Amino acid sequence: MPFVLGAQLCVLIVFCYLTSIYGASTASCGCSSLNIPVHVDILIPKDPADPFGGLKSNASSLRHLNATYDVFGVFCQPNTVPPKNAGQFNDVVQLLFHGFTYTQQYWSPPTEEFRNYSYTAFACNRGMSTLAIDWVGVGLSSRPVNASDVQYATSSAVASNLAHRLKTTSILPGVRPFKKIIGIGHSAGSVLLNFGAIFEGARFPFDGLILTAGLIVQPTTMSGIPSMFTSARDDTPLRWGTLDPNYITTSNRSIFYPANTTSFSPRMLIFDTLTKDVGSLASLLQLGSNSLTAHYTGHVAKVVGSEDQALCADGRCADVAALNSVESVLWPEAKSFEVVVAQGSGHDMNLDFFADRPFNTFVDFVEQFTAV
Ligand SMILES: *[C@@H]1O[C@H](CO)[C@@H](O)[C@H](O)[C@H]1NC(C)=O
Ligand SMILES: *[C@@H]1O[C@H](CO)[C@@H](O)[C@H](O)[C@H]1NC(C)=O
Numbered sequence: 231m232p233f234v235l236g237a238q239l240c241v242l243i244v245f246c247y248l249t250s251i252y253g254a255s256t257a258s259c260g261c262s263s264l265n266i267p268v269h270v271d272i273l274i275p276k277d278p279a280d281p282f283g284g285l286k287s288n289a290s291s292l293r294h295l296n297a298t299y300d301v302f303g304v305f306c307q308p309n310t311v312p313p314k315n316a317g318q319f320n321d322v323v324q325l326l327f328h329g330f331t332y333t334q335q336y337w338s339p340p341t342e343e344f345r346n347y348s349y350t351a352f353a354c355n356r357g358m359s360t361l362a363i364d365w366v367g368v369g370l371s372s373r374p375v376n377a378s379d380v381q382y383a384t385s386s387a388v389a390s391n392l393a394h395r396l397k398t399t400s401i402l403p404g405v406r407p408f409k410k411i412i413g414i415g416h417s418a419g420s421v422l423l424n425f426g427a428i429f430e431g432a433r434f435p436f437d438g439l440i441l442t443a444g445l446i447v448q449p450t451t452m453s454g455i456p457s458m459f460t461s462a463r464d465d466t467p468l469r470w471g472t473l474d475p476n477y478i479t480t481s482n483r484s485i486f487y488p489a490n491t492t493s494f495s496p497r498m499l500i501f502d503t504l505t506k507d508v509g510s511l512a513s514l515l516q517l518g519s520n521s522l523t524a525h526y527t528g529h530v531a532k533v534v535g536s537e538d539q540a541l542c543a544d545g546r547c548a549d550v551a552a553l554n555s556v557e558s559v560l561w562p563e564a565k566s567f568e569v570v571v572a573q574g575s576g577h578d579m580n581l582d583f584f585a586d587r588p589f590n591t592f593v594d595f596v597e598q599f600t601a602v
């Protein structure tokens with residue numbers, strides 16, 4: 231029996247692994263997977279349900295976490311660079327953070343129905359490199375036995391450590407350290423980057439942040455949300471039966487797509503559901519940590535889909551100017567700040583039929599943020 235369980239698990243993992251690697255590789259893009267050991271020595275809340283993730287805590291409500299994790303990532307760089315971009319992005323890398331219950335594959339799902347959903351390939355076509363990682367606890371990265379170790383303080387420390395490493399050392403033979411790093415997050419991945427920007431302020435080692443599907447979350451609105459999530463070990467016992475029950479997953483992913491079903495492929499939703507992953511309960515309960523002020527001094531952009539059922543259902547995305555003023559208040563020292571509403575897109579703006587519009591927006595921001 232243990233053998234059968236092991237084999238099933240292996241099949242699932244290999245399936246996810248292969249689809250992610252091949253999904254990212256195109257003629258113009260060379261991709262390699264890698265494992266990067268990352269050490270964190272930090273203070274995290276004793277209470278994983280702390281809505282601010284420890285940002286407002288005193289020492290007595292924090293505990294020490296000293297651990298080394300293997301972080302899985304897919305690094306892609308252009309094989310050929312369009313003449314107009316020659317040399318422009320050689321020293322630039324985009325570090326990509328997926329959302330809750332996703333993996334790095336969010337940035338390069340296999341092309342389907344002749345449409346392109348790979349931001350990694352899109353960026354490569356414009357001469358830009360990417361490193362998309364799995365969060366600690368997720369996908370092929372180390373998974374702490376105790377889900378309470380996976381909080382925003384942990385994940386943002388990993389992000390910061392990785393960014394420092396990309397600027398100082400070579401991550402692969404032949405790949406030089408990078409001079410500029412743009413962090414791009416999706417949903418909880420945006421909250422992760424936002425957390426680091428609050429915690430480290432001007433020291434946060436990213437030159438710019440593109441926070442997609444990451445509008446301010448009020449800590450008080452978090453109480454109703456867990457109903458669409460379920461303990462991963464109950465949801466898929468064969469794959470996750472031995473996990474701490476505080477690793478959770480989605481029971482239904484429709485909310486991540488526009489309500490209008492002509493806006494996305496039903497097969498994408500099926501693929502997305504089949505390849506879903508887990509997240510720690512703490513990273514769901516601490517989403518509201520992005521409602522605090524960040525004294526970060528790099529560039530910041532937020533991109534949200536007008537049809538985002540999770541963030542725009544309250545109508546706040548209709549008036550872009552008003553949205554911009556509400557959101558910009560929390561970034562008083564940013565070099566630049568802008569909110570873009572991507573018309574027609576849903577929460578998972580990379581996975582619907584309008585993906586190329588936000589993709590163009592992301593590369594435009596990368597170009598602006600790295601211009602000398
Ligand atoms: C620290 O924070 C906890 C929880 O918010 C609170 O109960 C306690 O009084 C605080 N201690 C100090 C010394 O401020
Ligand atoms: C953290 O762990 C490392 C070994 O993994 C050890 O050398 C170091 O002293 C520890 N730091 C603290 C503050 O306990």
Ligand SMILES: *[C@@H]1O[C@H](CO)[C@@H](O)[C@H](O)[C@H]1NC(C)=O
Binds near residue numbers: 256351352
């Ligand atoms: C779609 O992908 C192909 C193969 O990578 C590429 O040649 C093409 O430019 C892409 N189309 C768009 C709109 O990005």
Ligand SMILES: *[C@@H]1O[C@H](CO)[C@@H](O)[C@H](O)[C@H]1NC(C)=O
Binds near residue numbers: 376377378379474
């Ligand atoms: C996880 O760690 C916390 C803090 O050390 C502890 O209170 C909790 O009991 C642990 N949970 C499990 C399932 O081991």
Ligand SMILES: *[C@@H]1O[C@H](CO)[C@@H](O)[C@H](O)[C@H]1NC(C)=O
Binds near residue numbers: 482483484
């Ligand atoms: C998921 O939720 C949507 C919207 O509420 C519903 O239409 C759909 O049937 C649900 N899917 C499943 C598999 O339960």
Ligand SMILES: *[C@@H]1O[C@H](CO)[C@@H](O)[C@H](O)[C@H]1NC(C)=O
Binds near residue numbers: 490491492493
């Ligand atoms: C959904 O989008 C299609 C194409 O844009 C449009 O024709 C249709 O009216 C929309 N349906 C609803 C219910 O809004």
